[in-house]
Amino acid sequence: MKKNKKTKRLILRVCLLSLFLGAAGYSIYSSVTGDSRSLIKAGDAAPDFVLTDLDGNTHQLSDYKGQGVFLNFWGTWCKPCEKEMPYIENQYNDFKDKGVQTIAVNVGESDFQVQNFVDEYSMSFPVVIDQKKDVQNAYTIGPLPTTLLINPEGEIIKVITGEMTEEDIKKYMQMIQPAEDQ
Structure with a gap:
């Protein structure tokens, strides 16, 4: 019984850690790559469409x-x-x-x-x-x-x-x- 609880706790911790690392990795990736689009503003040529x-x-x-x-x-x-x-x-x-x-x-x-x-x-x-x-x-x-x-x-x-x-x-x-x- 005690071993079963420890296993469940370990699995939960690993899942939470994975989720945290995934979110942190995405944040780092997003900030490094940045949004390549620049905001359109007054003075810019209007993109044709x-x-x-x-x-x-x-x-x-x-x-x-x-x-x-x-x-x-x-x-x-x-x-x-x-x-x-x-x-x-x-x-x-x-x-x-x-x-x-x-x-x-x-x-x-x-x-x-x-x-x-x-x-x-x-x-x-x-x-x-x-x-x-x-x-x-x-x-x-x-x-x-x-x-x-x-x-x-x-x-x-x-x-x-x-x-x-x-x-x-x-x-x-x-x-x-x-x-x-x-």
């Missing part, structure tokens, strides 16, 4: 060169995203003929979920789905919503994380509006 919208049309960021791009990353489950979508829609309608385009990038949800959301909020700007999250990773997007303001030259001039008011969105779209159209 091609994504498909719900109608099957492709949207390549570089095709919008010469226009400002309001690039919004969002999810259907995200309450701040839900709240700001009508504001984005209103400002899109005001700025789409002034050289400012809006692209809403959904991060990996199903076409069905996204289409229901788009229909519910009557979104008329391009909505693309980043199924593999390649674009999300290229832009090092963390929390949602995150919006990037891209000037007509393709440079990121501002990264906004969190919910925006309609006044914010209007101000941001004015910031990326091509000079000759202001």
Whole structure:
């Protein structure tokens, strides 16, 4: 009986030690290798991408060169995203003929979920789905919503994380509006 208890205790200790060593090893490995991605920031060139919208049309960021791009990353489950979508829609309608385009990038949800959301909020700007999250990773997007303001030259001039008011969105779209159209 006593030997059996000692064996169980030894096994438990070995398991705990193994778990601890594994966690410590992973921490050391992570800190040594580091995250090779650097955070995208104002002043960086916007990484080009091609994504498909719900109608099957492709949207390549570089095709919008010469226009400002309001690039919004969002999810259907995200309450701040839900709240700001009508504001984005209103400002899109005001700025789409002034050289400012809006692209809403959904991060990996199903076409069905996204289409229901788009229909519910009557979104008329391009909505693309980043199924593999390649674009999300290229832009090092963390929390949602995150919006990037891209000037007509393709440079990121501002990264906004969190919910925006309609006044914010209007101000941001004015910031990326091509000079000759202001």
